[in-house]
Structures are given as C-alpha cells and as structure tokens.
Amino acid sequence: MKVLDLQCRQGHVFEGWFGSEDDFQSQRQRGLVQCPLCADEHIEKRLSAPRLNLGAREPMAASASPTTTHTPAISRGAIDGAGVLPPVLQAAWLALARKVVANTEDVGARFAQEARLMHHGEVEERAIRGQATPDEAVQLLEEGIAVMPLPLPVAAKETLQ
Structure with a gap:
C-alpha cells in the first residue's frame, strides 16, 4: 500500500x-483522483516522508510533564502567501462543510423563495x-432574512471512497 501526499493546482x-x-497513475489518468476540496483533477505528488516502524519508543523522561499539550494557534500568518490553508485547516473546513451538508436541505435555485416562505411563516x-444570485441575497438581507454565502466544496456533498 502506498500512501501519497498529493496537491491540486489550488494548493490544497x-x-x-x-x-x-x-x-x-492509472486512476489519475482516468480522472478518478480529485481534490476533496475543489474537485480539481490536476493532481501532483508532493514530497513525503516514509513512515518507518523501527520499534517501540523510549519511555518518557520523568521531567517531562505528561499533561503538557501544545495547541497550534491560528493567525493571519497561518495562510501562506498564495492563500493556501495548511492541511489541518483544510481538513477542518471539509469536516465543517460535510456537517452543513448533512444537516441542511438542498433547495437549489429555490433558495430565495424558500427563505421568504419560512420568514413569513x-x-x-x-x-x-x-x-441565490447576489441580487437575491441582498434583497433577502434588506427584508431582514439572515443569509450567508457558504461555498461548499464538491467533496463535502459526497462520500469519499
């Protein structure tokens, strides 16, 4: 089994x-390998470190505190110059998008109409x-109907194989 680090043209x-x-290579040529965030089929391999199982680790030193944890901070610097999120943030975004898809009904182009019907009871x-078109979204907001643009990646709408 080969585990590869992959990247699309968008930097995901x-x-x-x-x-x-x-x-x-066969799956890539047939268009079966796609970016889970943007569905781009132009996929390249990245350099990746092999995982070597060389045995058990040494026991933790007595001076090291087992309760010490390091939580990564997120700042404007977390996005690189090309506007690409680090893999951990990409995974979090995809998980959130899947949760939105799983817990909402897709009404398609009827969005503005359905939102108004709900708003008016x-x-x-x-x-x-x-x-919704940008004009429809503005009209909904002017009517006091809360809407939010949320671009959902194609991969959030389907189960990964």
Missing part, C-alpha cells in the same frame, strides 16, 4: 492511498441551503 494538500504507483422553518 491531501493524502491518497493506492495499491501501487501504477494504480495511482408560510412553511415550517428548517435548515436550508441552495443557490
């Missing part, structure tokens, strides 16, 4: 598991998502 980094190098309120 993700991991792929393949039976062999030939398997990776004509249909039961529920969590919806869909598409």
Whole structure:
C-alpha cells in the first residue's frame, strides 16, 4: 500500500492511498483522483516522508510533564502567501462543510423563495441551503432574512471512497 501526499493546482494538500504507483497513475489518468476540496483533477505528488516502524519508543523522561499539550494557534500568518490553508485547516473546513451538508436541505435555485416562505411563516422553518444570485441575497438581507454565502466544496456533498 502506498500512501501519497498529493496537491491540486489550488494548493490544497491531501493524502491518497493506492495499491501501487501504477494504480495511482492509472486512476489519475482516468480522472478518478480529485481534490476533496475543489474537485480539481490536476493532481501532483508532493514530497513525503516514509513512515518507518523501527520499534517501540523510549519511555518518557520523568521531567517531562505528561499533561503538557501544545495547541497550534491560528493567525493571519497561518495562510501562506498564495492563500493556501495548511492541511489541518483544510481538513477542518471539509469536516465543517460535510456537517452543513448533512444537516441542511438542498433547495437549489429555490433558495430565495424558500427563505421568504419560512420568514413569513408560510412553511415550517428548517435548515436550508441552495443557490441565490447576489441580487437575491441582498434583497433577502434588506427584508431582514439572515443569509450567508457558504461555498461548499464538491467533496463535502459526497462520500469519499
């Protein structure tokens, strides 16, 4: 089994598991390897370190505190100059997008209409998502209907194989 670090043209980094190098190349040529965030099929391998299992680790030194943890901080500097999120943030964004998809109803192009019906009490309120033009979104906001643009990656809408 080969575990590869992969990257699309947008700079999204993700991991792929393949039976062999030939398997990776074959799937890539057939368009089966896509970025889970943007569905880009132009995928390149990145340098990756092999995992070597060389045995058990040494016991932790007595002076090291087992309760000490390091939580990474997120700042404006967490996004590189090309506007690319680090892999941990990409994974968090994808998890959030999947949660939104799983807990909302896709009403498609009827979004503005459905939002108005709910706002006026004509249909039961529920969590919806869909598409609205910029003009429709502005009109909804002017009417006091809370909406928020949320670009969802294609991979959030389907189960990964």
